[in-house]
Amino acid sequence: MAAADRAIRARLPLVDLVLEVRDARVPATSAFELLHRRSPEEPDVRLLVALNKADLADKSETEKWVAFMKQRGCSCIAVNSHSRGSINELLNAVRGRIREIKLGVSDCTGTVLLVGIPNVGKSAIINAMHQIGRIGAAEKGKLKHATVSSHPGETRDISGYKVASHPNIYVLDTPGVLSPIFANDESGPRLVLTGAIKDSLVEEYEIAQFLLTVLNLRTECREWENLNLDGDKSSFADAIPTRSCHTKRQYSSDHTQDFIVRAVRQALSETIASFQGDLGNENDLRRLVEIQFTHLQNAFRISAETTLSSSFTSSITNSSRTTISTSNEAKAANGSASENSRLVIAILLSVRPNVLLSLRSDG
Numbered sequence: 001m002a003a004a005d006r007a008i009r010a011r012l013p014l015v016d017l018v019l020e021v022r023d024a025r026v027p028a029t030s031a032f033e034l035l036h037r038r039s040p041e042e043p044d045v046r047l048l049v050a051l052n053k054a055d056l057a058d059k060s061e062t063e064k065w066v067a068f069m070k071q072r073g074c075s076c077i078a079v080n081s082h083s084r085g086s087i088n089e090l091l092n093a094v095r096g097r098i099r100e101i102k103l104g105v106s107d108c109t110g111t112v113l114l115v116g117i118p119n120v121g122k123s124a125i126i127n128a129m130h131q132i133g134r135i136g137a138a139e140k141g142k143l144k145h146a147t148v149s150s151h152p153g154e155t156r157d158i159s160g161y162k163v164a165s166h167p168n169i170y171v172l173d174t175p176g177v178l179s180p181i182f183a184n185d186e187s188g189p190r191l192v193l194t195g196a197i198k199d200s201l202v203e204e205y206e207i208a209q210f211l212l213t214v215l216n217l218r219t220e221c222r223e224w225e226n227l228n229l230d231g232d233k234s235s236f237a238d239a240i241p242t243r244s245c246h247t248k249r250q251y252s253s254d255h256t257q258d259f260i261v262r263a264v265r266q267a268l269s270e271t272i273a274s275f276q277g278d279l280g281n282e283n284d285l286r287r288l289v290e291i292q293f294t295h296l297q298n299a300f301r302i303s304a305e306t307t308l309s310s311s312f313t314s315s316i317t318n319s320s321r322t323t324i325s326t327s328n329e330a331k332a333a334n335g336s337a338s339e340n341s342r343l344v345i346a347i348l349l350s351v352r353p354n355v356l357l358s359l360r361s362d363g
């Protein structure tokens, strides 16, 4: 990443336009720090921000973000790289900006540097632009494709792709670069949940607590009442796989997965229904998360070795800085990771789809 960071920095002054790709679910957390390091209040006039994966984000939140960015003097567009119409809009925006910048130059050539943190969809965007862009069929056949992968860090080199003619536009795809310093305690879980970093880089219980907090502030879990649990409870612990960085999650059957999801949902809806506190109050919310953690530990017959990180829920409004390495050190010191992994996997199974639809409080 350090080499990629240097290479991007060297090219930044040379290009006509910088296309910053962010994840529409977490537009603040996925900001490309290198661009905003020097003058966060004054965005580069050559900057165009694409909030990609808009299909997975809350539409109204994305619209607010686009308006907010524009208000700050930064061009911004919501994108779904899997949609032809959306990529066409992006191409038009890029073409329009290049024409503005190259005003008066006939038959000009524009260069665009595509940057962003890992896994936000840079390569997917470039491939789609290259496919849809108006370039000769012969040129399309000759050009290579960028590697698209669900794993972060697949793009390793900077490569150029032609995406339009009249004006000719070349886009440089770059490797994802992420600052090793998290902006706040919630950045890690957000980046894990949106796939920008590997799950193993953040402590399991931090992810679990984050998910529980997000869930408690949403309304879905109130609708999870009256779920029937059938099956053998004693098989829960065996049914939930332990996790390591290199093993993929496997479930013995869909039935087991459904069963776990329902058990988690029931535990959460019960705790919320019987909770007397105010969810808008930070201390009350922390108390509820602790109760739910205990409830889930009981439901899954997990020993209560690990207490919740008391700093977690207060970090919702906290802007203390946490580094990835600090998180890893803490993880190494925590001997009960496997017990927690089981619990977290169960919770993730239950709530990941809800959370992915909207991480509303980002930024």
Ligand SMILES: Nc1nc2c(ncn2[C@@H]2O[C@H](COP(=O)(O)OP(=O)(O)OP(=O)(O)O)[C@@H](O)[C@H]2O)c(=O)[nH]1
Pocket (backbone or CB within 6 Å): 052, 053, 054, 055, 056, 079, 080, 081, 082, 116, 117, 118, 119, 120, 121, 122, 123, 124, 125, 147, 148, 149, 150, 151, 152, 153, 154, 155, 156, 174, 175, 176, 177
């Ligand atoms: N739902 C959805 N998925 C997308 C979208 N764009 C990309 N993806 C998926 O996101 C994952 C990452 O896409 P890439 O294009 O490889 O991301 P990248 O930013 O180039 O990743 P690095 O190589 O880590 O820098 C892939 O699984 C894509 O299919 C989108 O608009 N919507």
